[in-house]
Amino acid sequence: MGMDLILICFAALACLSSGLVFSASFLQLKGRTETIGALQFGGALLLITAAGAMGLVSLGRPEMFLGALAHPGTGIFFELIGTLLLCFGAVCWLIAFWRDSSETILKFFAVFAAAGAVCLLFGVGRSFVMPWRETLNSWLVVPLFFIFALEAAAFAYAAAERAIDKEFQSGNPALIFSLVGALCLGGYLMQIMYSSSNDGKEAALSVLTGEPAVVFWCGVVVIGLMVPAVLACRKLGKIPFRNAAGLLAAVIGSASFQTILLVIGTASWQFFKR
Structure with a gap:
């Protein structure tokens, strides 16, 4: 039951963090560079970090997570790539926002993070297509x-x-x-x-x-x-x-x-x- 609970929490956090990224990205694409967008990107980053930690726990050995790179097409592969892309995009957006960068750069990193969220969600579902x-x-x-x-x-x-x-x-x-x-x-x-x-x-x-x-x-x-x-x-x-x-x-x-x-x-x- 413990492992099942970890998987359930991972799916819930993945959906919530992806939802926040989609919201903040759409807000940015409309040209609305607001503090609330930074809060949503920051919240998504914290949530996906917690989800990633749970993913490591579910594998038992952290090094097995990197082993997913050797098996493209699997659910865990897309989860790993999606998590990394989402985190990278969200962190870069937050840095760009803090440095008061141009709207073009902010939109680029917003789309980048949203693409990571899509990849992550696909991986969560793909893991249960057997x-x-x-x-x-x-x-x-x-x-x-x-x-x-x-x-x-x-x-x-x-x-x-x-x-x-x-x-x-x-x-x-x-x-x-x-x-x-x-x-x-x-x-x-x-x-x-x-x-x-x-x-x-x-x-x-x-x-x-x-x-x-x-x-x-x-x-x-x-x-x-x-x-x-x-x-x-x-x-x-x-x-x-x-x-x-x-x-x-x-x-x-x-x-x-x-x-x-x-x-x-x-x-x-x-x-x-x-």
């Missing part, structure tokens, strides 16, 4: 981590705009992200449920109605997808702590989905073990 495991033989796992990160980014960006302009009101794309996430999640479950193996069918039914169902329905569906969709409504724009609640919901959703993947990847007989 063709030899019927329950994990689906690429629909990958976009779901992007969905949770983009939900976090949407609320982080709204919070940044509100910090700059107290009267800021705009539509929140988290509603669209949630709908796309629901389609990907449904497609993933349908794919493994109607697979040729009984393991896939039993695992999918267990997630929907068995012991993992509480985490799935409450953590992934309700908190991770439905809550951000509701909070994204324009009419709720003035609710206190709305953006913080949406950000937290996205993080919980990513952690819950990672939990489901860890459960669904176990042997089907364990679901019915007495």
